[in-house]
Each structure stands twice: as structure tokens, then as C-alpha cells.
Amino acid sequence: MRSRTDSRSGKTAPAPLEKNFREIVVGSGRSQEPYIIAFHYASDNVSGQSLGTLFGFFEVEIHDADAAYIVNFLASVAKKEYFANPRRSAVESFETALHKINVALAEIVKHGNVSWLGHLHGALGAVSQNTLNFSVTGEGEIYLARNETLRSISEGLADTESEPHPLKTFTEVSSGELFDGDLVFALSPAVWSLFSPEDLRRSLNRLGPAGFEQFLRTALVNELPVAAVALITCSAPVELQRSKEVKAVPAKPSPALDNVWSDAPFNAAREAKQSVKAAIDAAPSVEEKRGGYTDQKTGHIYVQASPDEAFEPADNHWKERWMLFQHGFETRLRAWNIASRKASRRIGKESALAFGAAGARLSLLRRAAARKARSLKRTFEENQAAKRRAKEEAERVRAVEALLRQPEPEAKPIITAPAETIERAAATSIPSEESDLATPASDRVRRFFQREAQPEMTFGTEAKERLNEFGKHLDRLRPALSASTQRINSAVRGRADQIRRVALFLASWVSGLWQALSPKEKWSVIGVASIVAAIGIIAIIRTEDAPLAIQDAPATPEEKPVTTVFPPADEPLATLLSGNRIVFPTNNSRSVVLATINDAAILCTERAVVNLTTQKSVTTPEKLRLAAGMDDLDAIFAVGESDTLYLWSAVTEKFEKNTLPLPTGANISAIGTYLTYLYVLDQKSGAIYRFPRAEGGFGTATTWSKESVKTDESPAFAVYENILVSDDAGKPALYTRGRNANVAFSMPKTSLSTDALAFDTRSGDIIALDRQEKRIIRWSATGTLLGQYYHESFGDIETLSVSADGSELLVSKQGATTAWRIQ
Known part of the structure; x- marks a missing residue:
């Protein structure tokens, strides 16, 4: 493998490896596509090639409308932020991309989309030169295969114990060096329902990287509804060997033929063919080697096993069955652990929501019960007041009926009385200011009828009914007058309380201002106050000495007082x-x-x-x-x-x-x-x-x-x-x-x-x-x-x-x- 020399350190650094990126994405139908994605991205510009390649996967377990296409959004955010500034180092760009993903998820939560919290799994890595930077979240994992061993390199990077928080989706970053022959792959959690790490290691060592990829793709497509794998294969670059100088090899002399038309070449070919056939005939047949025989009638070859190959040892058979049982048990146990963790998280969230809703419901019921109790109390008091008013009205009706049942006096003719009698009747008929207003109207009417007859007046049934009706009107006005009196008293009490508080506030303010003055300022204030008081006294004396000019008030038409009820009596509550x-x-x-x-x-x-x-x-x-x-x-x-x-x-x-x-x-x-x-x-x-x-x-x-x-x-x-x-x-x-x-x-x-x-x-x-x-x-x-x-x-x-x-x-x-x- 070629190498390069670092000009700063003088050390020889290995040449960049050749990386091959591939993805396996499984989704049963188009309905699963918005919830899982595997990707690898390279920079579109030459300036960003130093940042290498970004790869990974994202998966959301909750399949609802709010969680749809979140994975595509996160992948685009990661790509855009990672390659945004080519002047940054690969590590700095990778950490910035992870922070941007966390901020984007926090914005999604602000808009009320929280169904994906606790159900997002992902792995994200960046390969630059021969360096791998990576991070995981949820139950996503990254494995490294090297020298026929397979181990998880992302263990402990994801926080699965604390409560999910969007700003803590990606928290830890790890990095390492890649070498020739390394295989790195990021796995979604569903893969572990089919395989264990040991199964993957054995399959990789037996099939090689290319066969292992095909084996993994076939298994996931046939067995799982949703899964994702991102693979990286590292290999040394292929070096072209320089062609060496070819030494001249002396050519063998061709056999000379005396006669080109002779049969010597044909005889040599015939002899070679006969020697090959003799060698084949001399070789033992397959059935002879394996102890078999050929059926002369059908031509079928039957091979018989040797006694030591007839049956496998019993220990190999039971060992194979034990391995199959162990693999099945581990697979089911792993799937049960995954399902139990998911169920516990879901139950915890649902219970929290249920308790919160129950508490809110109890609070609403308590407030509703309090309002109902107040309403019942108010209704009870109104009913009691109505009963009292009905009882008083019934008593007044009975009193009037008793008065009306008395025998009517005989109608008297019109009597002309002297002036003294008329004046005396008028004086007795007009009530004084000190009269008892609480006397029922029927009693006053009865006393009126017992007085002396007035001139030009006839006392009969019609007059009696009119006076009774007038008395009933007076009785109906009494509750309104008492209610108005109560409102006036309450308003006066409230105004007096308010005036008292304002007076106390002003007194405290004046006292504090007086204490803050210096002695000289206090004497100045006293002098000014004395001058103002003297001027006021002189003005009052002159006003008292001046004659009062009394003007006749213009005659105004008599206005009837308007009585308003506040609040209106017909308004509910x-x-x-x-x-x-x-x-x-x-x-x-x-x-x-x-x-x-x-x-x-x-x-x-x-x-x-x-x-x-x-x-x-x-x-x-x-x-x-x-x-x-x-x-x-x-x-x-x-x-x-x-x-x-x-x-x-x-x-x-x-x-x-x-x-x-x-x-x-x-x-x-x-x-x-x-x-x-x-x-x-x-x-x-x-x-x-x-x-x-x-x-x-x-x-x-x-x-x-x-x-x-x-x-x-x-x-x-x-x-x-x-x-x-x-x-x-x-x-x-x-x-x-x-x-x-x-x-x-x-x-x-x-x-x-x-x-x-x-x-x-x-x-x-x-x-x-x-x-x-x-x-x-x-x-x-x-x-x-x-x-x-x-x-x-x-x-x-x-x-x-x-x-x-x-x-x-x-x-x-x-x-x-x-x-x-x-x-």
C-alpha cells in the first residue's frame, strides 16, 4: 500500500483507503417509507471533498401523521450542516451537524409534535481520510469487523436511562482509525430479532464481505417488515506494477520436416490420443473408489457409504440440536427484552398522561361542585325570601278581605256641612310628617270613612274599591323602598370606608413629607400656612358683612322623580x-x-x-x-x-x-x-x-x-x-x-x-x-x-x-x- 509523508511531523502516514458505501432499507410497502431511511452523502463541491462522506440511518417506531417524514428532515439537516463550511475540520463539522439536529428536533416539539419522543433510533457517522467519527441515539448501534472479530464500537454513546429530551438526542461523539479489510455497519434495532452478534460474526467469516452483504439483504427482506443497515467496506488502493524488462528468450528450433506432405504429424497425433485413452481406462471408476456399482440394466451409478461414514456420531447430532435451541432461545429472549423496554416506556408515558388527565378532571369536578353548591345556596336563599314575601302578601290580603267583609254603611245623601266642619275634616284627612307610615292602608281607609262627611262627597261601594286599590299600590311599593334604602346604606358604608383609606394614605404621606423637611423648611411652611389662613379669615368676614342678593328663582314645571333600579331586577345572577x-x-x-x-x-x-x-x-x-x-x-x-x-x-x-x-x-x-x-x-x-x-x-x-x-x-x-x-x-x-x-x-x-x-x-x-x-x-x-x-x-x-x-x-x-x- 502506498504511503505519504507528513511535511510537519516527518512521519509516514498511510494512504487513504478505498471505501465502498452501501445501504439496505426494508419497508413493507410505501406506507413505511416515511418512517425509516438509510443514506450516505458526499459533497457536491470539490472544496468539500476533504470532509469525506456522511452516512447513517434514522428510524421512528411510531407510525402516525405527526411522525411522518421526520427521518427525511433529519437526514437533510445533517447533510446541509455537515458540508456547509468546507474550511472547518471534519470533527467540528460533525459536532455542528449533531447540534443542528438536536435544535431541529426541539423546534418540532415546540409546534406540539411530541409523539416521536422516545421512539427515535439512529446512527450517524462521517468518514474523512481514514478517520471515522460517529454517534448514535435510541437503540441504534455501530459494529466493526476486524481480523475475524466483531464488536460494538457505539456502546455507551446513547443515553437510554433518562427521560427523552430533544436537545439530548445526540450527546456523545466517538472517533477511531480505519484499516485495510475493516467492515463497519450501522444496524437498526429490528435486526437483533433475527441475529445475534455471534451469528453475524460467523456468517461474515464464512461468506466474506460480498457474500455477507447478500446474505444480510436476503434475510432482512424476507423476514422483517422494517429494518435498515448502512455498510462501509475498507480496502487498500490497487497499485499498478511497472512492467519489467522482458529478456529475450531464444526460440526453440522448429523441427525440420523432410517432407511436408508426409504422414508423420498424423501418426504422432494418433499415438497421443491412444495414450490418453489408455490412461483413462487404467484409472479406477467412481463406483470402485466409493465401493459402489453400476446397474447394467438402467445405467444408474449407486455409491455405497463406508461403514465409518454411514452414521454421524451421536454427540455431533445432539450438539447441533443444542446450538439450534440455544440460538432460538437467545433470539426470543432478545426480542422479548426489546418489546418489554418499548412497552415500559409506552406505559410510563400513557400513565403520566392518564394521571395528568385524571388530576385535571378531578380539579374540574371540584370547581363544578363548588359552583353548584354556591348556586344551590343562592337558590335556597331566594326561595326563602320569596316565601317570606308570599306570606306577608297573604297576610295583607286576608286583612283586606276581612275589612271588605264588614257591612257597608248606608249611603247617605249629600250633606252640606258648615265651614268649620269642612276645615276640621280636611285637617284630620291630611297625614302629618310624624304619622305612622307603617299603618296598613286598609286601616287608614276605615278611619277615613268614620270621619265626618265632606261636602259634595258620596260614600259608596265605588269609592271604597278605589281607596282599597290605592292602599294595595302603597303596599307593593314598600319592598322596593326598603331595597333602595339597603343599597343606599351599603353604598354609604363603602364610600365611607374608601374615604377613610384615602384619608389615612394622605395623612401618612403628609407625615412622611413633614419628617423629611429640615427645621428651616418647617418654619417656612408654617409661615406660609399662617399667611394663607389669615387671608382666608379676612375673606370670610367680608363675605358675611356683604348683603345677600336674593333673586326670585324662575318657576319650573314640577318634575316627577325617576326611580332606577341598579342592578336591573330582571337580570339573572x-x-x-x-x-x-x-x-x-x-x-x-x-x-x-x-x-x-x-x-x-x-x-x-x-x-x-x-x-x-x-x-x-x-x-x-x-x-x-x-x-x-x-x-x-x-x-x-x-x-x-x-x-x-x-x-x-x-x-x-x-x-x-x-x-x-x-x-x-x-x-x-x-x-x-x-x-x-x-x-x-x-x-x-x-x-x-x-x-x-x-x-x-x-x-x-x-x-x-x-x-x-x-x-x-x-x-x-x-x-x-x-x-x-x-x-x-x-x-x-x-x-x-x-x-x-x-x-x-x-x-x-x-x-x-x-x-x-x-x-x-x-x-x-x-x-x-x-x-x-x-x-x-x-x-x-x-x-x-x-x-x-x-x-x-x-x-x-x-x-x-x-x-x-x-x-x-x-x-x-x-x-x-x-x-x-x-x-
């Missing part, structure tokens, strides 16, 4: 909230979003980000118009008025710019986050884009919506496991997997106008804000109406969210944030 809790006073800046980051409530306004737990705020780099929290990264992403994307980290409490590659012509109307994805609503095109998280920002967008999204002028937008959008009619619309789920939401009786939307991440409930009706509405994930919460301050809310524990509703206006208990 309507509740008037009271007793709110002030979380943050105000910062005089429009509230953009309320988010929960690491179980802490964060308020983002146009000018600041405030941690509502620590009351610490950070000023924004510019005026913000949109924002959304990403709990998985402990961050808030915000869009400024210049359409710049900012990231605010809850760890560093700083802002930094991020990249957001919007599609051409796209406009950001609203944003939301889920996991590490950013969702952008483009109201102009009616599309929702999804951006994956990348270094320094987000990657290329994909269109999440599979149909046009119709929204109103100022769309409300919320993202969790699904996406909520307010449609062109102002009602909430739930989108799942890019399409409108057409959830039938139970609508209130008063028309709904959706101004903001939110998810309760604990229960999956849907929250909507209606500023026009000053209410917040709650639905279940299936659209069932769970409650309506009213308050006068809800008409000015800018954003809302549900607390981390789901017990409070956080609302904010101009940075002023309050919490309302909704359970």
Missing part, C-alpha cells in the same frame, strides 16, 4: 358588589394590562410598571400602548407608540428592546402570550400570528388563525390555552386551534358590549367587562353564565384580571387598582 380593597392608589397614567408573574400581581401603565406586592415602580422608556405578561419567562412584553417591542424582566426590573419580525403590511392591534409564544392580532388583515421565542426577541411568525377573525373597532383580546376576541357584534368569540369554536354564550337580557376580556387560569372561566352597563360578566369554558357583578365604578375601568388564587377580581383605572371579592 346579578350581584351588587361592595367592600373593595385598595391595592394601589394611582399614578395618573392609563392602565394597559394587569398580569400575574410568579404569583405576584404586576400593573403596567403607559408610563410605569408597578409591582403591586412591593409597591415598587419602574419608568417605561416610552409611552406604551399594548402589553402582555409571560409567566414562563417572568417577564412582560410591551409595545410602545413607535411599535418597538420591549421586554421588562421581573428579575432585573429593567427594560430591553426585543426584535419582532412582523409580516409585510401587518399591524399590531392586540397582543397576548401563552407559554413562550407571543400572539399578535392584526385587525386589518383579520389574522392572528404566533411568534416563537428566540435569542434577542422572537423568530419568524406563523399564521395561527386558519380563518378570518372578525372584530369590532376596539377589539378585546385574551390568550391562554385558547384565544378570546370580541367579534364585530361586541360579543366574545372563542377560537381553538385557529378556528372559531362557535361557543354559545348565555347572554344577559341587557345588550352586551365587550370592552375587555380575561381568563381565570385556575378554572378556565371567561371574564368580560361591559363599561356601558357598569358590570363584569363571568362564563364557564362552555359558555354557561355564572354571574354578573355590578358597581358604579365599573363604568371607567381600563383593564382587569383575576388574582392568582382566583378569589378576587383586580380592576384598574389610571393606575388606581382595587380588588373585589367575587366568591
